[in-house]
Amino acid sequence: MTTADSTQPGRRDLANAIRFLAIDAVQAANSGHPGMPMGMADIAEVLWNEHLRHSPNNPGWFNRDRFILSNGHGSMLQYALLHLAGYDLPIEEIRNFRQLDSKTPGHPENFMTPGVETTTGPLGQGFANAVGLALAEKLLAQRFNRDGFELIDHRTFVFMGDGCLMEGISHEAASLAGTWGLGKLVAFWDDNKISIDGNTDGWFTDDTPARFEAYGWHVVRGVDGHDADSIKAGIEQALAATDKPTLICCRTTIGFGSPNKAGKESSHGAPLGKDEIAATREALNWPHGPFEIPQPIYDAWRANERGAELEAQWNARFDDYAKQHPEAAAEFSRRIRGELPADFIAQADTYIAKLQADGPTVASRKASQMAIETFAPLLPELIGGSADLAHSNLTLWKGSKSVATDDPNANYVYFGVREFAMTAINNGLELHGGFIPYDATFLVFSDYARNGVRMSALMGAHAIHVYTHDSIGLGEDGPTHQPIEHLASLRYIPENDVWRPCDAVESAVAWKQAIVRNDGPSCLVFSRQNLPHQARSEAQVADIARGGYVLKDAAGTPEIILIATGSEVGLAMQAAEQLGDRVRVVSMPSTDVFNRQSAEYRESVLPRNVRRRVAIEAGVTGFWHSYVGLDGAVIGIDTFGASAPAEKLFPHFGFTVERVVEVARSLG
Numbered sequence: 170m171t172t173a174d175s176t177q178p179g180r181r182d183l184a185n186a187i188r189f190l191a192i193d194a195v196q197a198a199n200s201g202h203p204g205m206p207m208g209m210a211d212i213a214e215v216l217w218n219e220h221l222r223h224s225p226n227n228p229g230w231f232n233r234d235r236f237i238l239s240n241g242h243g244s245m246l247q248y249a250l251l252h253l254a255g256y257d258l259p260i261e262e263i264r265n266f267r268q269l270d271s272k273t274p275g276h277p278e279n280f281m282t283p284g285v286e287t288t289t290g291p292l293g294q295g296f297a298n299a300v301g302l303a304l305a306e307k308l309l310a311q312r313f314n315r316d317g318f319e320l321i322d323h324r325t326f327v328f329m330g331d332g333c334l335m336e337g338i339s340h341e342a343a344s345l346a347g348t349w350g351l352g353k354l355v356a357f358w359d360d361n362k363i364s365i366d367g368n369t370d371g372w373f374t375d376d377t378p379a380r381f382e383a384y385g386w387h388v389v390r391g392v393d394g395h396d397a398d399s400i401k402a403g404i405e406q407a408l409a410a411t412d413k414p415t416l417i418c419c420r421t422t423i424g425f426g427s428p429n430k431a432g433k434e435s436s437h438g439a440p441l442g443k444d445e446i447a448a449t450r451e452a453l454n455w456p457h458g459p460f461e462i463p464q465p466i467y468d469a470w471r472a473n474e475r476g477a478e479l480e481a482q483w484n485a486r487f488d489d490y491a492k493q494h495p496e497a498a499a500e501f502s503r504r505i506r507g508e509l510p511a512d513f514i515a516q517a518d519t520y521i522a523k524l525q526a527d528g529p530t531v532a533s534r535k536a537s538q539m540a541i542e543t544f545a546p547l548l549p550e551l552i553g554g555s556a557d558l559a560h561s562n563l564t565l566w567k568g569s570k571s572v573a574t575d576d577p578n579a580n581y582v583y584f585g586v587r588e589f590a591m592t593a594i595n596n597g598l599e600l601h602g603g604f605i606p607y608d609a610t611f612l613v614f615s616d617y618a619r620n621g622v623r624m625s626a627l628m629g630a631h632a633i634h635v636y637t638h639d640s641i642g643l644g645e646d647g648p649t650h651q652p653i654e655h656l657a658s659l660r661y662i663p664e665n666d667v668w669r670p671c672d673a674v675e676s677a678v679a680w681k682q683a684i685v686r687n688d689g690p691s692c693l694v695f696s697r698q699n700l701p702h703q704a705r706s707e708a709q710v711a712d713i714a715r716g717g718y719v720l721k722d723a724a725g726t727p728e729i730i731l732i733a734t735g736s737e738v739g740l741a742m743q744a745a746e747q748l749g750d751r752v753r754v755v756s757m758p759s760t761d762v763f764n765r766q767s768a769e770y771r772e773s774v775l776p777r778n779v780r781r782r783v784a785i786e787a788g789v790t791g792f793w794h795s796y797v798g799l800d801g802a803v804i805g806i807d808t809f810g811a812s813a814p815a816e817k818l819f820p821h822f823g824f825t826v827e828r829v830v831e832v833a834r835s836l837g
Contacts, residue, residue, distance in 0.1 A: 178466045179587035180397045183218065184210040185455050186253055188426060191245035193451065193459040194266035194273070195438045201267060203274065204423040204436035205241035205243030208394070209328060209359050212419055215400040216326060216357075217250055217472075220408070224476030226254035228284045231505050231602065232483045233410040234323050235286050235302045240330035240359065241276040242438070243659050248273045251284040251463070253470035256281065258506035270804030279600065279628055287600050288628045291620055293336030294593045295358065299327035300346045301597020301606075303414070304572065304582075308552070309603050312576045313501050320488045320501070324353040324408075331369055334377060340715070341590030346414045347385025349573060354414035355407045359394070361423040367434045378418055387415040389596060394419035435749055438497035452824050469640070504550050504603045504692050507687055513547050517681045517717055520544075524674045528702035533695040533735070536565035536676035544680060545580070551624070551684075552598060553607030553633070554582030556591050562637045563662050564684045569816065591736065592621030592634065605684060611643075612694055613654040615659060625690035626665040633683045637670065639693045639821060642736055644697070647812030655794040659692050666761045669694040669786075671738035672702050675758050678713040700813050701739045703756070716762025720754045721745055729754035730775060732796055733785040734758060737804075739755040741785050744829035752833075753779075760796075781836040787822075802832050 187210040194204040195201035214234075224230040227368065238247045243268060252258045258272060272282045276290030286302070289295035303325040310321040333339055346354055362369050378388045387410035388673035389583035392403040400419070407415035424436025428448045441449065450456065457463065491498035503510070520543050529536070545551050545566055552572075555564045569581035571639035588610050595606040610618065615636050625632045641651045660667045668691060676695065683691035702722060712718035717732075721742060728751040733741035738756050745752040755774055757763060763771065775782075775796070782801035790805035797803060805821050819825070 174668045176465050178463070178469055180214060181211070183469055184214040185426075185453050186470070187213060187246060187249040188453065189450070189455055189457070190249040190263055190460065190462070191397075192441060192446055194245050194248070194263050196443070196446060197264060197459070198267040199440055201245060201440070202242040202438050203245070203441055204438075205240055205330065205359065205429075206246035206249065207425045207427065208361050208421040208423045208803065209243065209357075210425070211359055211395045211397060212328070212400050212421070213246060213250055215397050216404065217254060218470070219224050219401065221326065222479055222764065223254075223284075224480045225284070226474045226477055227480060228256060230476075231324050232321065234300070235601070237286055237295045237299040237302070237325065237327040238277055238289055239327050239333045241289030241295060242282045242293065244273070244275065244277050244510070246328075246780045247277050247285065248282070251282065253467065255471045255473040256284045260745070262274055263532065267295045281782055282474060287597065288624060291624065291736070292330075293338040293342070294333040294621065294624060296327055296329050296333050296788050297338050297342035297590045297593030298326050298344045298597035299354060299356070299601065300351065300590075301306060301594035302601045302668070303346065304349060304352040304594065304600045305601035305604055306353055307349070307351060308572060308579055311575060311579060313497055315494055315497070316489070318486065319493070320487060320490055321658060324355060327354070327356045329356060330359040330518050331362065331373055334375070338589045341587035342522055342594060343381060343384045343386065344586070345590065345594065350412055351414045352411040355404070355417065356414065357417050357419055359421055360418055361421045363423045363432070363434050367436060378416070378562055381416040383411055387413045389415060389661070392417055392419045394421035395425060397737045408661055428452050429547065445665065453638055500549065501603075507602070509685070510547060512766060514681075514685070516547055516566065517544060517677075521674060521677045521681065521710060522738045524677055525705055525837045528700050529673050531673055532678045532697055532699050533672070534563050534697060535671050536670070536673035537635065537637070537680065537693065537695050538566065539673065540677045540680040542566045544684065548605065548684070549578070549580075550603060550605050551607070552580045552582065553609070553635075554584050554591070555609040556588045556614070557585045557586045558610055558637075558701055559583070561611070562635060563603070564607070564609045564635065574719055583638055588617035589621055591643070592618040592632075593624070595632050596621060596625055596628065596630050600628070600633045605631060606632065607633035607635055609637065610804065611638045611650060612636035612655050613638070613650050615652075615655055615692070619658065621688060622659065622663050622665060622692065626662050629664065629689045631687050632690045634690060634692045635694060635695070638697045639735060640696070641695055641806065641810040641818045642698045642787065644815040645812055645819065648809035651810035653809060654789045656694065656788045660760060660792060664689045666691040666759055667694065668692065668759045669735040670758045671735055672700050673754070674702070674705065674710065677827065678710075679758060682714055691697055698736065700736055703738065703742065713758065714762070715766050715770065716759035716764070717755055717757040719774055720756040721752075724750040727751060727776075727779050729753070729783070729836070730755055730779050731783050731785065731833065732757050732775075732793070735786070737785040737787060740824060740826065740829060743826045744833065747826065747830050748833055779810070781833070781837070783829065783833050785824075787819075802836060804829060804832060
C-alpha cells in the first residue's frame, strides 16, 4: 500500500482523508462524533469510489444512487465524502463544522447541505427513509420503464449502526422492505459492538443476520470493514441479489487508528484530544496538518467528471425515450418537477363547489375518502395507505392497487401495524421525488408516529398524514383510543399544518390544500361520527383555505365570538342560535394556516375589541388560551375519556349546547 506522500495514494490513504477531516473538524468544534467516521471510512471509500453513481455538479440528478447515513451522529463521514468527491462543500465549511449557519450542522440536514438526501440523527429513521426511497425507485421503474429504456435504474445505499438496529423502527421498516422485495436497497451494518454506554454485550445480543434473513433479506456475513477487498466482495454479492434487499454485516472498530481510544466508547461522542490526534496521525502514517489534504488524494477522490458523464448518458437516454414515449416522458418530467397537473386546482374547486351545493351529512373520515376518490384519479403521483386500518381510516379508493405487486400503476401501501415506519417510509417516498404520499392511522396513535411527523416538518417534506377517530366521539373503545392532547401536540410542531374540518366541504378543502402545499407536511384529522353540513356563501367556501373564517356572523358588531373546530362547529352553531343575533361563529379548521394570514385578515375574523370569546374543541384546553385571551373561556377536555357510546360521552364531558350558552353568558 502506498503512503499519503505518494503521487498514487492507496485505498487506506483515501480512507484516512475521511478519518482526519472528521478528527480535525470535531476537534475544532470541540463537539461531535469522530469514532464512527473513523470506523466506517474504509467501507465508505470502496462504496463511493467503485460503486456509487452520482453527480457532484448536480446533486439533484434524478437517476443518481441515494446514499443515506442513518447513524447521522457520524455526520462528518458524509461531509468528508461530499467534500472529497467534489460537491459544493469547500474546506471552509468543514472547518466550520457545527457552527451557526454552516453547511455542516451537527447532524445531516437535507435542506442545508448539497448531496444530503435526508435529515438523519434520530436513530433508525434514516434506514426507514431509505426503504421509502427504494420503494419509490421500484414503483417509478414499474410505471415508466419500457423495453430498451431502463429510465429509472438506481440503488439506495444506507449506513446504519447498532443504535439504529436497536430502535423498534428498524424492525418495522426491515420487515416491509423484505416483503416488498426491494432488490436495489443495500444496507451496511456497522457492527462495532459499541454504543454510548460501552460494549453492547449487555444490551444488544440479537442474532442480527438471522433476524434480517427472517425478514426476507439477503445477508452477507463476515465482512471485514477495514479490508477493501472484503468490502468490495460484499458489495458485489449485494449487487448480484436483485430480488431482495441486502444487509452487509461489516465488522469494524470504532475510532479505528486511535492508539488509545480505538474500540472504546470514549471515541464515540467527543474529540480525541490533541495528544491522541498526534498519536493517531503517527499510527496511520498521516503527516499532514489539520484540514490538509494532498492534491493526489483530492485527484483520486474527485467524481465530478465521472458523474457528469453518467448524467450525460442518462440525459441522452431520456431524450430517446421522450421521442418514442412522449406522453410517459411528459408525465415523468412533470412529476419529478413536483408540478401538479394543469387542471387539478380547477377540478378540485369544481368538486368543492358541488359538495357545498349537495350538502352531505357524513363523517369527515368518509368525506376524506370521497376526496381521495375524486382527487386520486387526477394525480397519478398520489400514493398512500394505512397502518392496518384501511377500512376504518377509509383510505382505500376504487383505483387502489397494492405496491406489493408489479402493477405499473401500483399506488396503495398496506403498512401493517407500523405507524412509525409508515411515516418515515413516506418521508422517503416524498424525498425521492415523483410522489405525494399519504399515510393514515387513528389520531391517538399519532404518538407512535410523532417523531416521523416532526422530521417531515423539519425537512419540509410534502407528506400528508391522515388521522381519524379524532376525539371522544370514537366512543366505546374508550380512553386508550380517545385522543385528548394529540391535536395540540401536532400543532406545536413548527411548519406542520394541522387541519380538523367540520364537514365534507372543509374536508375536501383540507385535502386540496395539503396537496397544493409543497413546502411541508399536513396532518388531516377526521371524525368517526357524522357531521352536519354547514351553509356557506361562495366567499366563505374560498375562505376555508385561510385556515379560519367567519361561518356565521352577527348582526352588527359581535358581542361574543364562538371559535370551534371539527365536530364542535355544529355545537357552536346550535349554541349561537340560542345566544341571539350578536354572536359570531368562527370555524377554525387549521390554526397553523390561519396564523400565517395577514394581520388585517386575522383582525377581520377575530377583532381584538371583542373580548368575550369561547373556544370549543374536544381536546386539551391549554392550546386555545392564546385565541380567547384572559377574558375568554375554553370548553374542552383535560382528562382521559371513557368507554361509552359517543352520544353519551359528549354530554358527560360537558359538550352540550346548554353549557356553551351558559359559559358564553357568564363572560363579563
